[in-house]
Amino acid sequence: TLGMGEDICFLLDVQKGLVRDKIPTAVVLVRGGAEEKESLLHLVRLGVPVVVCEGSGGLADEIVALRLSKFENVVSLLRLKDEVMKMIVMYSKLHIFAMSDAPEDTKSLLLRLLR
Numbered sequence: 001t002l003g004m005g006e007d008i009c010f011l012l013d014v015q016k017g018l019v020r021d022k023i024p025t026a027v028v029l030v031r032g033g034a035e036e037k038e039s040l041l042h043l044v045r046l047g048v049p050v051v052v053c054e055g056s057g058g059l060a061d062e063i064v065a066l067r068l069s070k071f072e073n074v075v076s077l078l079r080l081k082d083e084v085m086k087m088i089v090m091y092s093k094l095h096i097f098a099m100s101d102a103p104e105d106t107k108s109l110l111l112r113l114l115r
Contacts, residue, residue, distance in 0.1 A: 008039050019046050024114040026051055032059030041084050044091045049113045051106075055099040063089055064096050 018025040026049040029036060036059055043050060054064040066080070066089040080086045088094065095113070097106045 005035060008035055012039060012042050015043060015046060015048055019048065025049075026110060026113040028110075029053060029060050029063070030056040034059075037084060037088070040088050044087055044093075047093065049093040049095065050088070050091065051095045051097060051109065051113070053099060054096050063094070067094060067096060 015025060015027070027040075027043055028051045029040065030053045032040075040050060040059075052060045052063050052067075054061065062085070066085065080089075095109060097109060
């Protein structure tokens with residue numbers, strides 16, 4: 001994929017194989033930037049559940065802020081000019097956990113997604 005590092009391309013190929021073979025998978029986003037944003041777009045298109053760590057900074061916190069505001073102001077979210085971000089934020093398999101959450105709660109979320 002244009003602009004993506006070999007490591008990200010490799011991981012996306014692994015994810016594609018897991019999806020193809022119907023092996024449960026999920027991705028956790030901590031921090032992140034432009035490269036991870038592009039990766040998330042591909043993962044969303046594959047239907048992979050995405051778990052975002054609130055409070056970790058970067059792209060993760062941008063996604064959380066937009067997702068949480070989604071329910072308050074749908075119109076402004078729909079006007080968002082960044083189509084990639086809009087697709088990620090509105091993704092039905094997007095889950096959020098906070099760094100302040102109990103580790104057991106996060107573990108339960110991940111186990112539920114992998115069943």
